[in-house]
Amino acid sequence: MPPKKQDTSAFGKTLIKWYNANKRELPWRNTKDPYLIWLSEIILQQTRVDQGMPYYLAFAKNFPDVKSLAKADENKVLKLWQGLGYYSRARNLHTTAKQVTELHKGKFPADYNELLKLKGVGAYTAAAIASLAFELPHAVVDGNVYRLLSRYFGIKDAIDSTEGKKKFAKLADQLIDEKNPGTYNQAVMEFGAIQCKPVNPDCMVCPLQNSCYAFAEKQIDKLPVKAKKTAVRARHFNYLVIQYKNTVYLNQRTEKDIWKGLYDFPLIETKDKASETEILSSPELKTMVENTKFHVRSVSKFYKHILSHQHLHARFLELQIEKPLKNKSLIKVNLNELENYALPRLVERYINERQLQTIQI
Numbered sequence: 001m002p003p004k005k006q007d008t009s010a011f012g013k014t015l016i017k018w019y020n021a022n023k024r025e026l027p028w029r030n031t032k033d034p035y036l037i038w039l040s041e042i043i044l045q046q047t048r049v050d051q052g053m054p055y056y057l058a059f060a061k062n063f064p065d066v067k068s069l070a071k072a073d074e075n076k077v078l079k080l081w082q083g084l085g086y087y088s089r090a091r092n093l094h095t096t097a098k099q100v101t102e103l104h105k106g107k108f109p110a111d112y113n114e115l116l117k118l119k120g121v122g123a124y125t126a127a128a129i130a131s132l133a134f135e136l137p138h139a140v141v142d143g144n145v146y147r148l149l150s151r152y153f154g155i156k157d158a159i160d161s162t163e164g165k166k167k168f169a170k171l172a173d174q175l176i177d178e179k180n181p182g183t184y185n186q187a188v189m190e191f192g193a194i195q196c197k198p199v200n201p202d203c204m205v206c207p208l209q210n211s212c213y214a215f216a217e218k219q220i221d222k223l224p225v226k227a228k229k230t231a232v233r234a235r236h237f238n239y240l241v242i243q244y245k246n247t248v249y250l251n252q253r254t255e256k257d258i259w260k261g262l263y264d265f266p267l268i269e270t271k272d273k274a275s276e277t278e279i280l281s282s283p284e285l286k287t288m289v290e291n292t293k294f295h296v297r298s299v300s301k302f303y304k305h306i307l308s309h310q311h312l313h314a315r316f317l318e319l320q321i322e323k324p325l326k327n328k329s330l331i332k333v334n335l336n337e338l339e340n341y342a343l344p345r346l347v348e349r350y351i352n353e354r355q356l357q358t359i360q361i
């Protein structure tokens with residue numbers, strides 16, 4: 001049976017009614033503070049609500065307002081972000097806090113276009129802050145909203161195409177409840193997150209069911225449409241865990257690459273999987289440890305670490321050296337201070353499993 005014609009004027013009302021009865025109680029929903037709303041939105045772009053909650057609470061506790069975040073040491077910000085991935089977002093978070101403090105006297109601007117000028121704030125985040133904190137009528141369009149709108153209205157334009165994005169944004173702007181933009185935006189996102197889920201949406205108890213295109217036409221698993229397949233790059237990391245007594249050497253990642261600003265062990269990246277002998281005889285290793293003899297204590301298993309566009313294959317070679325390194329680009333760190341450094345989750349995983357101990361020489 002074809003669906004009843006979709007009623008755009010009833011859409012928002014139905015969602016808000018559903019939201020009031022079904023919403024999850026989340027700490028950032030009890031505030032109009034744009035700083036806390038912004039913080040939650042940036043974290044939730046990165047992870048699911050249950051995983052993001054401890055990060056949100058830790059940030060809100062350590063940095064209760066935008067000025068305290070602006071003043072923070074970058075390593076502390078990255079450390080609190082550790083495990084969320086996409087560290088450029090954590091650095092942008094820090095930069096935005098400084099911008100708000102310096103350019104707007106510590107107050108987020110109550111204006112969509114001014115919000116858009118902030119570092120790392122795109123259309124989605126600007127609309128979220130504008131509507132949730134200031135009740136301005138700007139519609140949010142995130143993955144949940146794309147899914148719901150494409151299924152309910154039967155829109156087959158690709159959500160990652162320019163044309164598709166424009167079409168969804170236009171429709172979202174038409175649908176927003178101008179009197180309750182904050183509640184409407186929360187409702188549409190929450191509905192996509194817990195009702196019209198990516199897999200097995202709960203159509204049988206859905207208040208939009210009798211006018212839903214995807215339900216009537218059995219197109220639920222075909223919508224939304226995505227045009228591009230993401231290319232995944234394989235990388236091979238050979239980490240050198242160079243230890244001298246109770247110290248180990250770290251490298252701060254400064255290049256334009258994953259994990260910029262974080263610390264890891266000195267690394268030799270190879271095109272393919274490299275043998276232990278290839279790494280040990282490589283010129284990079286020789287330069288690193290040129291002033292001292294070393295011996296190999298152990299070679300770890302391979303760790304696979306999956307990022308959105310990269311698959312990392314990593315191995316850790318533990319080297320014991322006889323004299324401290326002269327290499328000034330590396331940082332000598334006491335084993336018991338390792339936890340103070342912001343480390344990629346891959347490196348943290350290895351350290352936790354391995355439990356490095358002092359070596360008596």
Ligand code: SF4
Nearest residue numbers: 196201203206209212
């Ligand atoms: S009927 Fe199913 S597919 Fe349609 S909006 Fe509801 S949950 Fe989503």
